[in-house]
Amino acid sequence: MKKLKPGLVISMAFLMTASCNEPKTVVTNIVHPDGSVTRKIEMKSSEKNFRITNVQVPCDSTWTVRDSLEIGEKGDTLWVKRAEKTFTDVEEINLAYKSDSGLNKNFPRHAEFKKRFRWFNTEYTFKEIIDKNMHYGYPVSDFLDSEELKWFYYPDSHIEKMKNGPDSIKYRALNDTVDKKVENWMIKSLVSEWIAEFSNLLGENSKNELSAESLMNNEDRFVTIVKKYDEKFDSLWSNGIILKEFIGEASAIKYKTQADSAVNISINRLLADFRDYTLRTIMPGKVTEMNGMIDSSGVLMWPVKSDYFLTQTYEMKAVSKVPNIWAWIVSGVFISFVIYGAIIRKRG
Amino acid sequence: MTKTEEQYKRLITRLRYAKPELKRADELSDEIIRKIRGLRHKGLTIQGIADSIFGWIYIPWVRRSLIGAAFILVMVFVYQQVFIIRQVRDLSSKITNISNGTPTPSIPELDRKLTIYKISAGLSSSSETKINDNKIKELIESYESLQSKYKDLIRIIDKNPHLKKYVEKELENQRNLKTNL
Numbered sequence: 223m224k225k226l227k228p229g230l231v232i233s234m235a236f237l238m239t240a241s242c243n244e245p246k247t248v249v250t251n252i253v254h255p256d257g258s259v260t261r262k263i264e265m266k267s268s269e270k271n272f273r274i275t276n277v278q279v280p281c282d283s284t285w286t287v288r289d290s291l292e293i294g295e296k297g298d299t300l301w302v303k304r305a306e307k308t309f310t311d312v313e314e315i316n317l318a319y320k321s322d323s324g325l326n327k328n329f330p331r332h333a334e335f336k337k338r339f340r341w342f343n344t345e346y347t348f349k350e351i352i353d354k355n356m357h358y359g360y361p362v363s364d365f366l367d368s369e370e371l372k373w374f375y376y377p378d379s380h381i382e383k384m385k386n387g388p389d390s391i392k393y394r395a396l397n398d399t400v401d402k403k404v405e406n407w408m409i410k411s412l413v414s415e416w417i418a419e420f421s422n423l424l425g426e427n428s429k430n431e432l433s434a435e436s437l438m439n440n441e442d443r444f445v446t447i448v449k450k451y452d453e454k455f456d457s458l459w460s461n462g463i464i465l466k467e468f469i470g471e472a473s474a475i476k477y478k479t480q481a482d483s484a485v486n487i488s489i490n491r492l493l494a495d496f497r498d499y500t501l502r503t504i505m506p507g508k509v510t511e512m513n514g515m516i517d518s519s520g521v522l523m524w525p526v527k528s529d530y531f532l533t534q535t536y537e538m539k540a541v542s543k544v545p546n547i548w549a550w551i552v553s554g555v556f557i558s559f560v561i562y563g564a565i566i567r568k569r570g
Numbered sequence: 571m572t573k574t575e576e577q578y579k580r581l582i583t584r585l586r587y588a589k590p591e592l593k594r595a596d597e598l599s600d601e602i603i604r605k606i607r608g609l610r611h612k613g614l615t616i617q618g619i620a621d622s623i624f625g626w627i628y629i630p631w632v633r634r635s636l637i638g639a640a641f642i643l644v645m646v647f648v649y650q651q652v653f654i655i656r657q658v659r660d661l662s663s664k665i666t667n668i669s670n671g672t673p674t675p676s677i678p679e680l681d682r683k684l685t686i687y688k689i690s691a692g693l694s695s696s697s698e699t700k701i702n703d704n705k706i707k708e709l710i711e712s713y714e715s716l717q718s719k720y721k722d723l724i725r726i727i728d729k730n731p732h733l734k735k736y737v738e739k740e741l742e743n744q745r746n747l748k749t750n751l
Contacts, residue, residue, distance in 0.1 A: 342650050372666065380668045510657040515666045523668065543654060553643050560640040567627040 244325075245303075247278050247499040250521070253348045255506045255544060257335050259315060263305045266292075270301050278326050278499040278526075280318035281305055311335065312348075325497040329353070329531075342550060343543040346506055350538045352531040355491045358418035359411030359533030365403045373400050376515075377500065377525040404529070411533050412488055413444045420484035424477065432473055444468055459485075496528035507544030514538060 245267035252260040263281055285305040294300045309315050312333040319331045329352060336347040366374055373381070373396055384393045421434035447467050451458050458464045465474040465481050474481070502523045503514075514524040524538040592598065626632040727734050 340650065342647055343654070376666070377668060508654075508658070509661070510654055511661065512665075515668050517668050553647065557640045557643060560636050563624050563627045563633070564637060566624055567633065 244497055245277070247497075248502060249279050249499055250502040250504065251333075251348070251350070252504045253335070253346065253506060253540075255337075255344070255346065257311045257337060258308060259312065259333075259335070259348075260306065260308045261315070263303075265303045266294075266300050267302075268294075268298060268300060277324050278497045280322040280324060329355075329494070329496055339546075340543075341546065342553070343545050344507075345541060345543050347539065347541045348503060348505060349540075350501060350503075352526070352536040354531050354533055354535050355494050355528070356411055356415045356488075356533045358414045360407060360414060361534050362404070362407050362529075362532075365407040365410075366400065370396070370400045370403065373397070374404065375525070375530070377523075408492065408532070409448055410441075410445055412492055413441055413448060414438075415488040415491060416484050417441060417444070419487045420477075420481055423480040423484055432469060432477070437469075440468070492532070494528055498525065498527045500524070501526050501538055503538070503540050505540050505542035507542045509540060509542045511541035512539060514540070 245265040248264045250262040250264075252262070254260070261279075263277060263279060263285075265277060285307045287303060287305045290302045290304070292300045292302050309318075312335040315333045319333075331350065331352045334347070334349045334351065336345075338345040338347075362374060363371060376384075381393075381397065384390075385397060387393075417437045418434070421432075421437060424432055447464060448455065451464055455464065462474050462478060465478060468474070469477070469481075500523055502517065502521045504521055509522065512522050514522050517523040522540050526536070526538075530536040626636065727737055
Protein backbone atom coordinates (compact mmCIF):
# COMPACT_ATOMS: atom_id res chain seq x y z
CA MET A 223 0.00 0.00 0.00
CA LYS A 224 1.33 3.46 -0.80
CA LYS A 225 2.42 5.63 2.07
CA LEU A 226 -0.19 8.15 3.01
CA LYS A 227 0.37 11.41 4.75
CA PRO A 228 -1.91 14.18 3.63
CA GLY A 229 0.54 16.89 4.50
CA LEU A 230 3.26 15.07 2.57
CA VAL A 231 0.84 14.27 -0.24
CA ILE A 232 -0.14 17.92 -0.58
CA SER A 233 3.48 19.05 -0.28
CA MET A 234 4.44 16.62 -3.00
CA ALA A 235 1.64 18.00 -5.15
CA PHE A 236 3.09 21.48 -4.66
CA LEU A 237 6.59 20.23 -5.43
CA MET A 238 5.35 18.59 -8.60
CA THR A 239 4.27 21.97 -9.83
CA ALA A 240 7.66 23.46 -9.12
CA SER A 241 10.57 23.08 -11.48
CA CYS A 242 12.35 19.75 -11.21
CA ASN A 243 15.50 20.87 -12.97
CA GLU A 244 13.89 20.14 -16.33
CA PRO A 245 14.08 22.45 -19.35
CA LYS A 246 11.83 25.48 -19.24
CA THR A 247 9.53 25.06 -22.17
CA VAL A 248 7.47 27.66 -23.96
CA VAL A 249 5.07 26.57 -26.71
CA THR A 250 3.82 29.23 -29.10
CA ASN A 251 0.88 28.69 -31.45
CA ILE A 252 0.63 31.08 -34.38
CA VAL A 253 -2.91 30.63 -35.66
CA HIS A 254 -3.51 31.50 -39.30
CA PRO A 255 -6.87 32.54 -40.80
CA ASP A 256 -7.11 29.33 -42.84
CA GLY A 257 -6.98 27.21 -39.68
CA SER A 258 -3.38 26.13 -40.01
CA VAL A 259 -1.20 26.53 -36.93
CA THR A 260 2.55 27.13 -36.80
CA ARG A 261 3.76 25.68 -33.54
CA LYS A 262 7.08 26.71 -32.04
CA ILE A 263 8.72 25.14 -29.04
CA GLU A 264 11.55 26.75 -27.11
CA MET A 265 13.37 24.73 -24.47
CA LYS A 266 15.99 26.31 -22.23
CA SER A 267 18.19 24.34 -19.90
CA SER A 268 21.34 24.86 -17.93
CA GLU A 269 22.35 21.30 -18.83
CA LYS A 270 23.74 20.51 -22.24
CA ASN A 271 22.20 17.16 -22.97
CA PHE A 272 18.44 17.21 -23.26
CA ARG A 273 16.42 15.66 -25.99
CA ILE A 274 13.83 17.55 -27.99
CA THR A 275 11.66 14.41 -28.10
CA ASN A 276 11.48 14.32 -24.32
CA VAL A 277 9.43 17.46 -24.07
CA GLN A 278 6.14 18.49 -22.53
CA VAL A 279 4.27 18.60 -25.86
CA PRO A 280 4.40 16.26 -28.86
CA CYS A 281 7.56 16.76 -30.88
CA ASP A 282 9.29 14.35 -33.23
CA SER A 283 11.67 14.11 -36.17
CA THR A 284 9.26 15.93 -38.50
CA TRP A 285 9.95 19.19 -36.69
CA THR A 286 12.68 21.64 -37.73
CA VAL A 287 15.09 21.88 -34.80
CA ARG A 288 17.79 24.47 -34.09
CA ASP A 289 20.27 24.51 -31.21
CA SER A 290 21.86 27.60 -29.76
CA LEU A 291 23.76 28.84 -26.76
CA GLU A 292 22.65 31.90 -24.83
CA ILE A 293 23.63 33.78 -21.70
CA GLY A 294 20.90 33.86 -19.05
CA GLU A 295 19.86 36.80 -16.85
CA LYS A 296 22.26 35.74 -14.12
CA GLY A 297 25.13 35.36 -16.57
CA ASP A 298 24.87 31.57 -16.68
CA THR A 299 25.07 29.53 -19.88
CA LEU A 300 21.78 28.34 -21.29
CA TRP A 301 21.42 25.64 -23.90
CA VAL A 302 18.44 26.39 -26.07
CA LYS A 303 16.59 24.11 -28.47
CA ARG A 304 14.02 25.61 -30.79
CA ALA A 305 11.65 23.51 -32.87
CA GLU A 306 9.04 24.56 -35.39
CA LYS A 307 6.34 22.86 -37.43
CA THR A 308 3.28 23.99 -39.34
CA PHE A 309 0.14 21.92 -38.87
CA THR A 310 -2.44 22.15 -41.65
CA ASP A 311 -5.28 22.10 -39.13
CA VAL A 312 -6.06 21.34 -35.48
CA GLU A 313 -6.90 17.74 -36.32
CA GLU A 314 -3.23 17.20 -37.08
CA ILE A 315 -2.32 18.68 -33.68
CA ASN A 316 -4.87 16.40 -32.02
CA LEU A 317 -3.44 13.37 -33.79
CA ALA A 318 -0.01 14.38 -32.50
CA TYR A 319 -1.41 14.64 -28.97
CA LYS A 320 -3.00 11.21 -29.26
CA SER A 321 0.22 9.60 -30.44
CA ASP A 322 2.40 11.57 -28.01
CA SER A 323 5.23 9.63 -26.39
CA GLY A 324 6.69 12.57 -24.48
CA LEU A 325 6.65 13.51 -20.82
CA ASN A 326 2.94 14.35 -20.64
CA LYS A 327 1.59 11.55 -22.80
CA ASN A 328 -0.86 10.36 -20.14
CA PHE A 329 -2.79 13.61 -20.08
CA PRO A 330 -5.58 13.91 -22.66
CA ARG A 331 -5.19 17.19 -24.50
CA HIS A 332 -6.71 18.53 -27.68
CA ALA A 333 -7.05 21.74 -29.63
CA GLU A 334 -10.10 23.31 -31.27
CA PHE A 335 -10.41 25.90 -34.00
CA LYS A 336 -13.57 27.62 -35.21
CA LYS A 337 -14.07 30.17 -37.93
CA ARG A 338 -17.39 32.03 -38.06
CA PHE A 339 -18.38 34.34 -40.87
CA ARG A 340 -20.26 37.33 -39.49
CA TRP A 341 -20.48 39.37 -42.72
CA PHE A 342 -18.59 42.47 -41.52
CA ASN A 343 -16.10 40.39 -39.50
CA THR A 344 -14.83 36.86 -39.39
CA GLU A 345 -14.47 35.49 -35.88
CA TYR A 346 -11.69 33.03 -35.05
CA THR A 347 -11.70 30.92 -31.90
CA PHE A 348 -8.76 28.82 -30.84
CA LYS A 349 -8.63 26.66 -27.72
CA GLU A 350 -6.25 24.19 -26.17
CA ILE A 351 -8.01 21.98 -23.66
CA ILE A 352 -6.64 19.63 -21.04
CA ASP A 353 -9.13 17.18 -19.52
CA LYS A 354 -9.46 17.05 -15.77
CA ASN A 355 -7.63 14.44 -13.70
CA MET A 356 -10.02 13.97 -10.83
CA HIS A 357 -13.59 13.11 -11.68
CA TYR A 358 -15.23 14.02 -8.38
CA GLY A 359 -13.17 16.93 -7.09
CA TYR A 360 -14.35 20.46 -6.40
CA PRO A 361 -13.66 23.50 -8.58
CA VAL A 362 -10.91 25.65 -7.08
CA SER A 363 -13.16 28.71 -7.53
CA ASP A 364 -15.30 27.37 -4.65
CA PHE A 365 -12.37 27.99 -2.31
CA LEU A 366 -10.74 31.17 -3.63
CA ASP A 367 -12.16 34.63 -4.20
CA SER A 368 -11.47 36.56 -7.42
CA GLU A 369 -8.19 38.13 -6.27
CA GLU A 370 -6.92 34.82 -4.89
CA LEU A 371 -7.97 33.05 -8.07
CA LYS A 372 -5.93 35.50 -10.10
CA TRP A 373 -2.96 34.83 -7.88
CA PHE A 374 -3.48 31.08 -8.22
CA TYR A 375 -3.21 31.30 -12.02
CA TYR A 376 -0.11 33.53 -12.09
CA PRO A 377 3.10 31.92 -13.38
CA ASP A 378 5.58 30.97 -10.63
CA SER A 379 8.19 33.44 -11.87
CA HIS A 380 5.69 36.27 -11.65
CA ILE A 381 4.64 35.25 -8.13
CA GLU A 382 8.28 35.28 -7.02
CA LYS A 383 8.80 38.75 -8.49
CA MET A 384 5.74 40.10 -6.73
CA LYS A 385 6.74 38.53 -3.43
CA ASN A 386 10.14 40.21 -3.67
CA GLY A 387 9.05 43.52 -5.18
CA PRO A 388 7.17 46.54 -3.77
CA ASP A 389 4.26 45.63 -1.44
CA SER A 390 6.01 42.33 -0.83
CA ILE A 391 4.40 42.00 2.62
CA LYS A 392 0.94 42.19 1.11
CA TYR A 393 1.75 39.65 -1.61
CA ARG A 394 3.47 37.27 0.75
CA ALA A 395 0.40 37.32 2.99
CA LEU A 396 -1.80 36.74 -0.06
CA ASN A 397 0.45 33.88 -1.15
CA ASP A 398 0.19 32.24 2.27
CA THR A 399 -3.59 32.59 2.25
CA VAL A 400 -3.84 31.08 -1.20
CA ASP A 401 -1.51 28.21 -0.27
CA LYS A 402 -3.65 27.35 2.76
CA LYS A 403 -6.88 27.49 0.79
CA VAL A 404 -5.39 25.45 -2.05
CA GLU A 405 -4.27 22.83 0.47
CA ASN A 406 -7.79 22.76 1.88
CA TRP A 407 -9.19 22.42 -1.67
CA MET A 408 -6.86 19.54 -2.47
CA ILE A 409 -7.73 17.67 0.73
CA LYS A 410 -11.45 18.10 0.16
CA SER A 411 -11.13 17.02 -3.46
CA LEU A 412 -9.00 14.03 -2.48
CA VAL A 413 -11.59 12.93 0.10
CA SER A 414 -14.42 13.44 -2.38
CA GLU A 415 -12.54 11.40 -4.98
CA TRP A 416 -11.86 8.65 -2.46
CA ILE A 417 -15.53 8.52 -1.42
CA ALA A 418 -16.68 8.24 -5.05
CA GLU A 419 -14.10 5.58 -5.99
CA PHE A 420 -14.76 3.65 -2.80
CA SER A 421 -18.50 3.69 -3.52
CA ASN A 422 -17.85 2.55 -7.10
CA LEU A 423 -15.71 -0.33 -5.85
CA LEU A 424 -18.31 -1.34 -3.29
CA GLY A 425 -21.03 -1.18 -5.90
CA GLU A 426 -24.07 -3.22 -4.98
CA ASN A 427 -22.28 -4.79 -2.02
CA SER A 428 -22.52 -1.63 0.04
CA LYS A 429 -24.99 -1.46 2.84
CA ASN A 430 -27.04 1.58 3.66
CA GLU A 431 -24.41 3.13 5.90
CA LEU A 432 -21.81 2.78 3.14
CA SER A 433 -24.00 4.06 0.34
CA ALA A 434 -22.55 6.85 -1.75
CA GLU A 435 -25.04 9.29 -0.30
CA SER A 436 -24.20 8.41 3.29
CA LEU A 437 -20.45 8.65 2.65
CA MET A 438 -20.88 12.03 0.96
CA ASN A 439 -22.89 13.26 3.94
CA ASN A 440 -19.87 12.43 6.10
CA GLU A 441 -17.36 14.09 3.82
CA ASP A 442 -16.67 17.06 6.11
CA ARG A 443 -16.10 14.69 9.01
CA PHE A 444 -13.60 12.71 6.90
CA VAL A 445 -11.78 15.91 5.98
CA THR A 446 -11.55 16.87 9.65
CA ILE A 447 -10.13 13.43 10.50
CA VAL A 448 -7.56 13.67 7.68
CA LYS A 449 -6.41 17.09 8.91
CA LYS A 450 -6.39 15.90 12.52
CA TYR A 451 -4.06 12.98 11.78
CA ASP A 452 -1.91 14.86 9.32
CA GLU A 453 1.39 14.00 10.99
CA LYS A 454 0.76 10.32 11.62
CA PHE A 455 -1.64 9.63 8.79
CA ASP A 456 0.49 7.00 7.14
CA SER A 457 0.85 4.70 10.11
CA LEU A 458 -2.71 5.26 11.31
CA TRP A 459 -4.12 4.40 7.91
CA SER A 460 -1.94 1.31 7.62
CA ASN A 461 -3.27 0.13 10.97
CA GLY A 462 -6.80 0.79 9.82
CA ILE A 463 -7.41 3.24 12.65
CA ILE A 464 -8.42 6.11 10.40
CA LEU A 465 -10.64 3.89 8.27
CA LYS A 466 -12.37 2.71 11.45
CA GLU A 467 -13.05 6.32 12.36
CA PHE A 468 -14.41 6.85 8.86
CA ILE A 469 -16.77 3.91 8.48
CA GLY A 470 -16.81 1.96 11.71
CA GLU A 471 -14.75 -1.04 12.81
CA ALA A 472 -16.77 -3.80 11.18
CA SER A 473 -16.94 -2.11 7.77
CA ALA A 474 -13.28 -1.08 7.99
CA ILE A 475 -12.18 -4.69 8.39
CA LYS A 476 -14.55 -5.96 5.72
CA TYR A 477 -13.80 -3.34 3.07
CA LYS A 478 -10.14 -2.49 3.74
CA THR A 479 -9.00 -3.73 0.29
CA GLN A 480 -11.50 -1.55 -1.52
CA ALA A 481 -10.63 1.43 0.69
CA ASP A 482 -6.93 1.03 -0.04
CA SER A 483 -7.56 0.70 -3.79
CA ALA A 484 -9.72 3.81 -3.74
CA VAL A 485 -6.98 5.71 -1.90
CA ASN A 486 -4.37 4.60 -4.43
CA ILE A 487 -6.55 5.68 -7.35
CA SER A 488 -7.25 9.05 -5.75
CA ILE A 489 -3.64 9.78 -4.87
CA ASN A 490 -2.41 8.76 -8.33
CA ARG A 491 -4.80 11.30 -9.78
CA LEU A 492 -3.72 13.98 -7.32
CA LEU A 493 -0.01 13.36 -7.86
CA ALA A 494 -0.16 12.90 -11.60
CA ASP A 495 3.31 13.39 -13.05
CA PHE A 496 2.72 16.38 -15.29
CA ARG A 497 5.61 18.58 -16.44
CA ASP A 498 4.71 22.24 -16.54
CA TYR A 499 5.18 24.51 -19.51
CA THR A 500 3.94 27.84 -20.83
CA LEU A 501 1.55 28.13 -23.74
CA ARG A 502 1.36 31.24 -25.91
CA THR A 503 -1.03 32.00 -28.75
CA ILE A 504 -0.91 34.58 -31.53
CA MET A 505 -4.28 35.08 -33.20
CA PRO A 506 -5.16 36.69 -36.55
CA GLY A 507 -6.74 40.14 -36.29
CA LYS A 508 -7.83 41.83 -33.05
CA VAL A 509 -8.22 39.76 -29.91
CA THR A 510 -11.62 40.35 -28.37
CA GLU A 511 -11.81 37.63 -25.76
CA MET A 512 -9.35 35.47 -23.86
CA ASN A 513 -8.91 33.93 -20.42
CA GLY A 514 -5.14 34.12 -20.08
CA MET A 515 -2.51 36.77 -19.53
CA ILE A 516 -0.30 39.01 -21.64
CA ASP A 517 3.45 38.46 -21.46
CA SER A 518 6.19 41.07 -21.84
CA SER A 519 6.11 40.80 -25.65
CA GLY A 520 2.35 41.43 -25.78
CA VAL A 521 1.43 37.84 -26.62
CA LEU A 522 -1.37 35.87 -24.96
CA MET A 523 0.05 33.35 -22.52
CA TRP A 524 -1.15 30.68 -20.12
CA PRO A 525 0.96 28.79 -17.59
CA VAL A 526 0.12 25.09 -17.82
CA LYS A 527 0.33 23.36 -14.44
CA SER A 528 -1.28 20.17 -13.17
CA ASP A 529 -3.21 22.08 -10.47
CA TYR A 530 -5.17 23.89 -13.15
CA PHE A 531 -6.76 20.73 -14.49
CA LEU A 532 -6.86 18.74 -11.27
CA THR A 533 -10.62 19.00 -10.79
CA GLN A 534 -11.75 21.00 -13.84
CA THR A 535 -11.03 20.97 -17.53
CA TYR A 536 -8.41 23.61 -18.28
CA GLU A 537 -9.42 25.58 -21.32
CA MET A 538 -7.00 28.10 -22.81
CA LYS A 539 -9.19 30.13 -25.13
CA ALA A 540 -8.65 33.09 -27.40
CA VAL A 541 -11.14 34.76 -29.75
CA SER A 542 -10.23 37.31 -32.38
CA LYS A 543 -11.95 39.16 -35.22
CA VAL A 544 -10.74 40.12 -38.67
CA PRO A 545 -12.76 42.67 -40.67
CA ASN A 546 -13.98 41.51 -44.10
CA ILE A 547 -13.08 44.58 -46.17
CA TRP A 548 -14.94 43.35 -49.29
CA ALA A 549 -18.15 43.02 -47.22
CA TRP A 550 -17.72 46.56 -45.91
CA ILE A 551 -17.31 47.83 -49.51
CA VAL A 552 -20.29 45.86 -50.84
CA SER A 553 -22.46 47.00 -47.93
CA GLY A 554 -21.33 50.61 -48.37
CA VAL A 555 -22.14 50.54 -52.08
CA PHE A 556 -25.54 48.94 -51.44
CA ILE A 557 -26.48 51.42 -48.71
CA SER A 558 -25.34 54.37 -50.86
CA PHE A 559 -27.39 52.98 -53.78
CA VAL A 560 -30.52 52.73 -51.63
CA ILE A 561 -30.01 56.18 -50.08
CA TYR A 562 -29.52 57.74 -53.54
CA GLY A 563 -32.62 56.00 -54.85
CA ALA A 564 -34.62 57.29 -51.89
CA ILE A 565 -33.34 60.84 -52.54
CA ILE A 566 -34.32 60.61 -56.22
CA ARG A 567 -37.77 59.36 -55.23
CA LYS A 568 -38.22 62.29 -52.83
CA ARG A 569 -37.18 64.80 -55.45
CA GLY A 570 -39.35 63.16 -58.13
CA MET B 571 -60.79 56.31 -129.26
CA THR B 572 -59.57 53.28 -130.94
CA LYS B 573 -59.74 49.84 -129.41
CA THR B 574 -56.06 49.85 -128.74
CA GLU B 575 -56.21 53.08 -126.84
CA GLU B 576 -59.09 51.79 -124.76
CA GLN B 577 -57.19 48.64 -123.84
CA TYR B 578 -54.17 50.73 -122.95
CA LYS B 579 -56.23 52.97 -120.69
CA ARG B 580 -57.85 49.97 -119.00
CA LEU B 581 -54.43 48.42 -118.38
CA ILE B 582 -53.01 51.61 -116.84
CA THR B 583 -56.05 52.00 -114.58
CA ARG B 584 -55.70 48.41 -113.39
CA LEU B 585 -52.02 48.88 -112.74
CA ARG B 586 -52.67 52.10 -110.84
CA TYR B 587 -55.21 50.62 -108.50
CA ALA B 588 -53.52 47.26 -108.07
CA LYS B 589 -51.77 47.15 -104.62
CA PRO B 590 -48.32 45.61 -104.39
CA GLU B 591 -48.15 42.17 -102.85
CA LEU B 592 -46.03 42.34 -99.69
CA LYS B 593 -44.38 39.10 -98.61
CA ARG B 594 -43.72 38.88 -94.82
CA ALA B 595 -45.47 42.17 -94.01
CA ASP B 596 -45.10 41.63 -90.21
CA GLU B 597 -41.35 41.34 -90.44
CA LEU B 598 -41.16 44.46 -92.49
CA SER B 599 -43.26 46.46 -90.01
CA ASP B 600 -41.11 45.21 -87.09
CA GLU B 601 -37.95 46.18 -88.90
CA ILE B 602 -39.28 49.67 -89.57
CA ILE B 603 -40.33 50.15 -85.93
CA ARG B 604 -36.95 48.87 -84.73
CA LYS B 605 -35.12 51.33 -86.90
CA ILE B 606 -37.31 54.18 -85.70
CA ARG B 607 -36.70 53.16 -82.04
CA GLY B 608 -32.93 52.90 -82.59
CA LEU B 609 -32.81 56.39 -83.87
CA ARG B 610 -34.75 57.60 -80.85
CA HIS B 611 -32.54 55.68 -78.31
CA LYS B 612 -29.25 56.98 -79.64
CA GLY B 613 -30.04 60.33 -78.05
CA LEU B 614 -31.40 58.97 -74.64
CA THR B 615 -28.83 56.22 -73.51
CA ILE B 616 -27.68 57.62 -70.13
CA GLN B 617 -31.21 58.49 -69.10
CA GLY B 618 -32.26 55.02 -70.10
CA ILE B 619 -29.59 53.41 -67.96
CA ALA B 620 -30.52 55.58 -64.99
CA ASP B 621 -34.18 54.73 -65.46
CA SER B 622 -33.48 51.03 -65.62
CA ILE B 623 -31.20 51.07 -62.55
CA PHE B 624 -33.45 53.19 -60.41
CA GLY B 625 -36.71 51.94 -61.77
CA TRP B 626 -37.28 50.08 -58.52
CA ILE B 627 -38.05 53.32 -56.66
CA TYR B 628 -41.40 53.41 -58.45
CA ILE B 629 -42.33 49.91 -57.32
CA PRO B 630 -43.49 50.26 -53.70
CA TRP B 631 -42.75 46.77 -52.39
CA VAL B 632 -39.25 46.72 -53.93
CA ARG B 633 -38.51 50.17 -52.56
CA ARG B 634 -39.64 49.26 -49.05
CA SER B 635 -37.75 45.94 -49.09
CA LEU B 636 -34.48 47.52 -50.18
CA ILE B 637 -34.75 50.34 -47.63
CA GLY B 638 -35.54 47.76 -44.94
CA ALA B 639 -32.57 45.65 -45.97
CA ALA B 640 -30.25 48.69 -45.88
CA PHE B 641 -31.56 49.64 -42.44
CA ILE B 642 -30.99 46.10 -41.12
CA LEU B 643 -27.47 46.11 -42.55
CA VAL B 644 -26.67 49.38 -40.78
CA MET B 645 -28.10 48.06 -37.48
CA VAL B 646 -26.11 44.85 -37.76
CA PHE B 647 -22.94 46.84 -38.40
CA VAL B 648 -23.53 49.17 -35.44
CA TYR B 649 -24.39 46.25 -33.14
CA GLN B 650 -21.30 44.29 -34.16
CA GLN B 651 -18.95 47.23 -33.72
CA VAL B 652 -20.43 48.22 -30.35
CA PHE B 653 -20.16 44.61 -29.19
CA ILE B 654 -16.52 44.40 -30.28
CA ILE B 655 -15.63 47.67 -28.56
CA ARG B 656 -17.34 46.51 -25.38
CA GLN B 657 -15.51 43.18 -25.51
CA VAL B 658 -12.15 44.89 -25.98
CA ARG B 659 -12.91 47.28 -23.10
CA ASP B 660 -13.90 44.41 -20.80
CA LEU B 661 -10.78 42.56 -21.86
CA SER B 662 -8.53 45.50 -21.04
CA SER B 663 -9.95 45.68 -17.53
CA LYS B 664 -9.44 41.95 -16.95
CA ILE B 665 -6.04 41.34 -18.49
CA THR B 666 -2.98 40.77 -16.38
CA ASN B 667 0.27 41.94 -17.85
CA ILE B 668 3.09 39.60 -16.89
CA SER B 669 6.02 41.89 -17.54
CA ASN B 670 9.54 41.96 -16.18
CA GLY B 671 8.50 44.26 -13.36
CA THR B 672 5.50 44.35 -11.02
CA PRO B 673 2.03 43.67 -12.36
CA THR B 674 0.04 46.49 -13.94
CA PRO B 675 -1.45 48.68 -11.18
CA SER B 676 -4.87 50.35 -11.49
CA ILE B 677 -4.45 52.20 -14.77
CA PRO B 678 -5.70 55.62 -15.84
CA GLU B 679 -7.70 56.14 -19.02
CA LEU B 680 -4.77 56.75 -21.37
CA ASP B 681 -2.89 53.68 -20.17
CA ARG B 682 -6.06 51.64 -20.63
CA LYS B 683 -6.36 52.85 -24.20
CA LEU B 684 -2.73 52.04 -24.85
CA THR B 685 -3.26 48.57 -23.44
CA ILE B 686 -6.27 48.05 -25.72
CA TYR B 687 -4.16 49.08 -28.67
CA LYS B 688 -1.40 46.78 -27.56
CA ILE B 689 -3.79 43.85 -27.62
CA SER B 690 -5.76 44.83 -30.66
CA ALA B 691 -3.07 46.15 -32.93
CA GLY B 692 0.03 44.36 -31.85
CA LEU B 693 -1.11 40.75 -31.76
CA SER B 694 -1.86 40.21 -35.44
CA SER B 695 1.75 39.85 -36.36
CA SER B 696 4.70 38.69 -34.36
CA SER B 697 7.12 40.86 -36.32
CA GLU B 698 5.61 44.36 -36.22
CA THR B 699 3.66 46.63 -33.89
CA LYS B 700 1.52 49.48 -35.13
CA ILE B 701 0.82 52.47 -32.92
CA ASN B 702 -1.54 55.26 -33.88
CA ASP B 703 0.15 58.66 -34.26
CA ASN B 704 -2.73 60.37 -32.45
CA LYS B 705 -2.24 58.16 -29.43
CA ILE B 706 1.48 58.94 -29.31
CA LYS B 707 0.64 62.66 -29.49
CA GLU B 708 -1.92 62.23 -26.72
CA LEU B 709 0.67 60.43 -24.60
CA ILE B 710 3.28 63.14 -25.14
CA GLU B 711 0.72 65.88 -24.40
CA SER B 712 -0.40 64.27 -21.17
CA TYR B 713 3.24 63.78 -20.10
CA GLU B 714 4.01 67.44 -20.78
CA SER B 715 0.90 68.51 -18.91
CA LEU B 716 1.91 66.36 -15.93
CA GLN B 717 5.40 67.82 -16.00
CA SER B 718 4.17 71.42 -15.95
CA LYS B 719 1.68 70.64 -13.16
CA TYR B 720 4.47 69.03 -11.13
CA LYS B 721 6.69 72.10 -11.62
CA ASP B 722 3.85 74.37 -10.49
CA LEU B 723 3.32 72.23 -7.42
CA ILE B 724 7.03 72.35 -6.47
CA ARG B 725 7.03 76.14 -6.95
CA ILE B 726 4.00 76.56 -4.66
CA ILE B 727 5.57 74.35 -1.98
CA ASP B 728 8.91 76.21 -2.15
CA LYS B 729 7.19 79.60 -1.74
CA ASN B 730 5.42 78.56 1.44
CA PRO B 731 7.93 77.50 4.17
CA HIS B 732 5.20 76.07 6.46
CA LEU B 733 3.81 73.96 3.64
CA LYS B 734 7.32 72.85 2.68
CA LYS B 735 8.04 71.76 6.22
CA TYR B 736 4.73 69.88 6.43
CA VAL B 737 5.30 68.05 3.12
CA GLU B 738 8.86 67.10 4.10
CA LYS B 739 7.63 65.79 7.44
CA GLU B 740 4.93 63.68 5.78
CA LEU B 741 7.41 62.26 3.27
CA GLU B 742 9.78 61.39 6.09
CA ASN B 743 6.97 59.60 7.95
CA GLN B 744 6.07 57.60 4.83
CA ARG B 745 9.68 56.58 4.38
CA ASN B 746 9.98 55.50 7.98
CA LEU B 747 6.74 53.47 7.80
CA LYS B 748 8.01 51.59 4.79
CA THR B 749 11.34 50.84 6.45
CA ASN B 750 9.60 49.46 9.57
CA LEU B 751 7.50 47.15 7.43
